[in-house]
Amino acid sequence: MAALAEGSGLDARAAVRAVLEQRAGEPGALLPILHDIQDGLGHIPADLVPEIAEALNLSRAEVHGVVTYYHHFRAEPAARHVIQICRAEACQSMGAEALLAHAQLRLGCGAHGTSKDGTITLEPVYCLGLCASSPAMMLDDEPHARVTPRTFDALVAQARSES
Amino acid sequence: MSITLYVPRDSAALAAGADRVARRIAQEASARGLDLQLVRNGSRGMFWLEPLVEVATPAGRVAYGPVTVDDVAGLFDAGFLEGAAHALHLGPTEDIPYLKKQERLTFARMGITDPVSLTDYQAHEGFAGLRRALAMAPADIVQQVLDSGLRGRGGAAFPAGIKWKTVLATPAAQKYIVCNADEGDSGTFSDRMTMEGDPFMLIEGMTIAGIATGATMGYVYVRSEYPHAIAAMNEAIRRAEAAGFLGNDILRSGKRFSLEVRKGAGSYVCGEETALLESLEGKRGIVRAKPPLPAITGLFGQPTLINNVITLASVPLILARGAEFYRDFGVGRSRGTLPMQLAGNIKYGGLVEKAFGVTLRELLYDYGGGSASGRPIKAVQVGGPLGAYLPETQWDLPLDYEAYAAVGGTVGHGGIVVHDDTADLSKLARYAMEFCAIESCGKCTPCRIGSIRGVEVIDKIRANQNRPEQVILLRDLCSTMVNGSLCAMGGMTPFPVLSALDHFPEDFGLVVPDRKAA
Numbered sequence: 001m002a003a004l005a006e007g008s009g010l011d012a013r014a015a016v017r018a019v020l021e022q023r024a025g026e027p028g029a030l031l032p033i034l035h036d037i038q039d040g041l042g043h044i045p046a047d048l049v050p051e052i053a054e055a056l057n058l059s060r061a062e063v064h065g066v067v068t069y070y071h072h073f074r075a076e077p078a079a080r081h082v083i084q085i086c087r088a089e090a091c092q093s094m095g096a097e098a099l100l101a102h103a104q105l106r107l108g109c110g111a112h113g114t115s116k117d118g119t120i121t122l123e124p125v126y127c128l129g130l131c132a133s134s135p136a137m138m139l140d141d142e143p144h145a146r147v148t149p150r151t152f153d154a155l156v157a158q159a160r161s162e163s
Numbered sequence: 164m165s166i167t168l169y170v171p172r173d174s175a176a177l178a179a180g181a182d183r184v185a186r187r188i189a190q191e192a193s194a195r196g197l198d199l200q201l202v203r204n205g206s207r208g209m210f211w212l213e214p215l216v217e218v219a220t221p222a223g224r225v226a227y228g229p230v231t232v233d234d235v236a237g238l239f240d241a242g243f244l245e246g247a248a249h250a251l252h253l254g255p256t257e258d259i260p261y262l263k264k265q266e267r268l269t270f271a272r273m274g275i276t277d278p279v280s281l282t283d284y285q286a287h288e289g290f291a292g293l294r295r296a297l298a299m300a301p302a303d304i305v306q307q308v309l310d311s312g313l314r315g316r317g318g319a320a321f322p323a324g325i326k327w328k329t330v331l332a333t334p335a336a337q338k339y340i341v342c343n344a345d346e347g348d349s350g351t352f353s354d355r356m357t358m359e360g361d362p363f364m365l366i367e368g369m370t371i372a373g374i375a376t377g378a379t380m381g382y383v384y385v386r387s388e389y390p391h392a393i394a395a396m397n398e399a400i401r402r403a404e405a406a407g408f409l410g411n412d413i414l415r416s417g418k419r420f421s422l423e424v425r426k427g428a429g430s431y432v433c434g435e436e437t438a439l440l441e442s443l444e445g446k447r448g449i450v451r452a453k454p455p456l457p458a459i460t461g462l463f464g465q466p467t468l469i470n471n472v473i474t475l476a477s478v479p480l481i482l483a484r485g486a487e488f489y490r491d492f493g494v495g496r497s498r499g500t501l502p503m504q505l506a507g508n509i510k511y512g513g514l515v516e517k518a519f520g521v522t523l524r525e526l527l528y529d530y531g532g533g534s535a536s537g538r539p540i541k542a543v544q545v546g547g548p549l550g551a552y553l554p555e556t557q558w559d560l561p562l563d564y565e566a567y568a569a570v571g572g573t574v575g576h577g578g579i580v581v582h583d584d585t586a587d588l589s590k591l592a593r594y595a596m597e598f599c600a601i602e603s604c605g606k607c608t609p610c611r612i613g614s615i616r617g618v619e620v621i622d623k624i625r626a627n628q629n630r631p632e633q634v635i636l637l638r639d640l641c642s643t644m645v646n647g648s649l650c651a652m653g654g655m656t657p658f659p660v661l662s663a664l665d666h667f668p669e670d671f672g673l674v675v676p677d678r679k680a681a
Contacts, residue, residue, distance in 0.1 A: 028443050028444040031442065032426070034428070066446065071429035089544055089594070090350045091507075092591070129174065131349060131352055132506045134507060141390045142177070145210075
């Protein structure tokens with residue numbers, strides 16, 4: 001019962017049902033469905049996996065397998081803002097490692113973690129396609145190029161003032 | 164009279180502040196009572212100049228860059244709307260040597276047009292290929308692609324026409340065209356630029372592929388890291404449908420073809436064609452064993468043509484100008500051009516489209532201007548995370564598929580990542596194994612376990628624990644991965660590792676007399 005009490009509320013369930021109703025008939029619908037759910041709720045609540053599975057005539061294990069296979073899908077909500085710092089080769093050649101270390105220190109969390117004040121989740125990412133303007137990062141859906149520790153701090157301060 | 168101004172909407176321009184510059188220009192113009200038409204074009208691909216603002220003057224387009232918000236008022240004061248002199252004045256855009264020396268076939272419209280304007284697209288040869296294809300028999304379209312010598316631009320370089328021919332020859336009630344836009348290689352962005360800066364070209368290429376092979380449904384599988392590309396593709400598809408370039412009766416020919424964008428979810432291995440098909444079917448992106456080939460049993464078990472963005476985007480021009488036109492560029496068995504991407508520690512990074520046969524040295528110095536740090540260039544990784552690290556002795560090779568394969572390298576998707584002399588190649592080799600461990604789909608053992616053992620062995624080499632023995636072990640492990648992996652993920656991860664070890668043994672603590680042991 002405790003698990004139920006801690007589970008997703010009615011709103012989340014209704015949102016998932018709406019997505020399923022709209023998309024369950026599409027060919028290969030699982031990824032689009034998971035994207036819609038995560039875009040709406042911020043994550044894929046584990047207690048709603050059985051409902052998704054049933055709508056698609058899949059086993060719970062199959063849906064769980066897909067949710068956990070892809071780096072993009074998260075079982076827990078992220079903070080209000082997500083920073084993705086590229087750590088692929090092109091960005092490494094321009095100091096991405098140092099930038100990631102700076103970000104961890106400044107936010108007080110590790111990669112895949114959330115800052116101490118709970119406003120920013122830090123994710124490493126493997127290429128944003130901004131390889132001629134390295135090092136690169138995304139703040140939510142906004143790309144930033146040639147990021148220095150100073151510009152990083154300014155972006156963080158700006159994001160925090162908005163949240 | 165209204166003046167037309169261009170501020171790019173490409174992600175790399177946005178990352179440099181193009182939206183803020185565009186807003187400031189609009190504010191400044193309205194404060195001065197000027198009638199401006201602001202076009203958000205694609206990028207010309209000279210990223211050190213972004214945001215690159217262009218003004219249409221009677222003498223042609225004049226460029227200014229890189230423009231910051233603080234430069235805008237001064238540009239107005241200097242009279243940049245008439246193309247006047249200013250510290251950021253670069254002259255006529257087309258005369259900038261970086262652009263002028265290129266051979267832009269696939270990227271001919273890039274940065275020139277409004278990416279989602281059908282009028283612009285058609286004013287620049289757009290849909291000429293589709294119109295020709297609609298008047299041809301499917302087998303003749305396939306023959307054009309075969310004759311052009313076009314090879315898969317995603318990395319594997321398989322002759323495109325053979326795939327097309329196989330799909331055409333395989334009867335089925337439903338066939339599919341799938342565009343692999345899961346551009347995950349570090350140092351590459353030509354797919355992203357195409358989708359953001361000239362999406363109709365990809366739509367046209369896929370539509371021609373559909374007509375040629377009998378496929379009526381197409382999917383563009385775009386990585387989730389590219390939100391702007393996804394938005395531009397969706398917008399372009401919507402407009403193309405509304406204007407009758409897609410749908411149930413393409414240009415009243417009676418032929419039908421529909422397109423849908425599908426978003427990836429952060430898995431590198433989904434760039435492998437069979438893993439991508441699994442992902443499109445709503446499953447984990449696990450590699451399939453081949454055969455069966457996707458051309459025969461592909462998406463949902465049906466014949467499927469799966470090609471990279473640049474491969475499909477090359478097709479409209481081949482159809483519009485003829486196979487011979489395209490084939491006349493290039494060398495040996497590498498025909499046509501390759502949009503190469505200069506990235507990493509490079510002064511003038513960007514998109515350079517040239518015919519095959521150009522050398523890395525020309526690209527690094529004549530175009531790239533050397534390293535961004537000003538330090539000597541030490542190693543260049545060509546072809547993405549699975550490509551070899553090339554030392555200076557190999558920079559004079561002609562860039563073509565066979566010449567690179569002969570030295571254990573790969574041209575791949577044309578990504579060129581530059582490292583200066585502060586790079587530690589043992590660290591980069593370790594990263595190659597680490598990346599493989601993170602991204603392995605897990606189906607085959609050499610990749611899944613080999614990559615983790617690879618990280619451990621390189622750690623021991625770096626820490627000087629039984630170094631000579633560990634080097635032997637690493638080579639043995641690499642041989643197992645190359646020969647035993649199911650796909651290129653595990654099969655090519657040894658390329659960067661072994662090239663680092665072979666060409667930069669000192670970074671692994673192997674002194675020159677030990678070179679033989681290495």
